[in-house]
Amino acid sequence: xxxxxxLKEQLYFQCIQFCNNRLLNIQKTIEEIQDSLVSETKSSxxxxxxxxxxxxxxxxxxxxxxxxxxxxxxxxxSKIDISKSTKIVCLGSVVITSEANYFIAISAGxxxxxxxxxxxxxxxxxxxxxxxxKKAGNFVSFREQKFKIVEVR
Numbered sequence: 001x002x003x004x005x006x007l008k009e010q011l012y013f014q015c016i017q018f019c020n021n022r023l024l025n026i027q028k029t030i031e032e033i034q035d036s037l038v039s040e041t042k043s044s045x046x047x048x049x050x051x052x053x054x055x056x057x058x059x060x061x062x063x064x065x066x067x068x069x070x071x072x073x074x075x076x077x078s079k080i081d082i083s084k085s086t087k088i089v090c091l092g093s094v095v096i097t098s099e100a101n102y103f104i105a106i107s108a109g110x111x112x113x114x115x116x117x118x119x120x121x122x123x124x125x126x127x128x129x130x131x132x133x134k135k136a137g138n139f140v141s142f143r144e145q146k147f148k149i150v151e152v153r
Contacts, residue, residue, distance in 0.1 A: 007094060007113060007153070008082045008092070008094055008103075008153065009082055010113050011094065011103040011105070011111060011113065011118055011120065012077075012080060012082045012092075012103075012105065014108065014111045014113075014120070015077055015103070015105050015106050015108045015111075015120050016077065018106070018108040018109075018120070019070060019073055019074050019077060019106070019108075022066075022070050022073075023067075023070050023074075026063055026066045026067050026070060027067070029059075029063045029066075030060065030063045030064070030067065033056055033059050033060045033063060034060075036056050037053065037056050037057075037060070073106050073107075076091075076105070076106055076122070077105060077106055079091060080092035080105055085153055086152065087135050087136070087152055088133060088134070088135050088152065089104060089131045089132050089133060089134050089135065089149070089152050090104065090123075090132060090133075091104055091105065091123055091132075092104060092105065093131075093152055093153065094118070094152070094153040095131055095149060095151075095152055095153075096149075096150045096151040096152075096153070097140070097147045097148060097149050097150060098147045098148045098150060099145065099147040100117070100119060100147075101116060101117065101118045101119070102118060102119050102120075102121055102127070102128075102131060103118050103119070103120045103121070104121060104122075104123050104128060104131065104132065105120050105121075105122070106120060106121075106122055107120065107121055107122045107125060108120035126142070127142055130142055131149070134149055134152075135149065135152055136149050136150060136151050136152050137149065
């Protein structure tokens with residue numbers, strides 16, 4: 001039980017790191033856009049000025065959307081209780097299958113822990129939707145591939 005909890009903790013921590021890195025990148029982008037807007041205001045005139053400002057405004061809006069998205073992702077992550085272990089796949093489950101290993105949390109991609117590869121996926125992804133609600137021993141078909149759920153932690 002101790003090792004299972006430690007694995008889930010490590011996966012959870014990696015997902016938090018993923019979110020924090022994305023958040024820092026987005027905040028840096030927003031800061032750079034703000035700086036560009038300020039310098040654009042100081043140095044430009046006429047149509048070129050307006051076009052430059054409009055482009056920067058669009059970039060800022062895009063970065064704002066990314067910021068909102070990462071905040072939603074962090075909120076989803078905060079709902080996970082890593083001390084909880086269930087028999088049925090749900091948010092926070094570690095799922096070992098005959099083909100791959102999954103951590104049902106957020107879409108953070110591949111995570112390597114102790115030479116084992118896990119895919120951090122959201123329960124809303126196509127594979128996540130197939131796994132949620134299943135238990136060890138169940139079979140799942142995905143992209144013309146059939147695999148067995150070996151263990152749910």
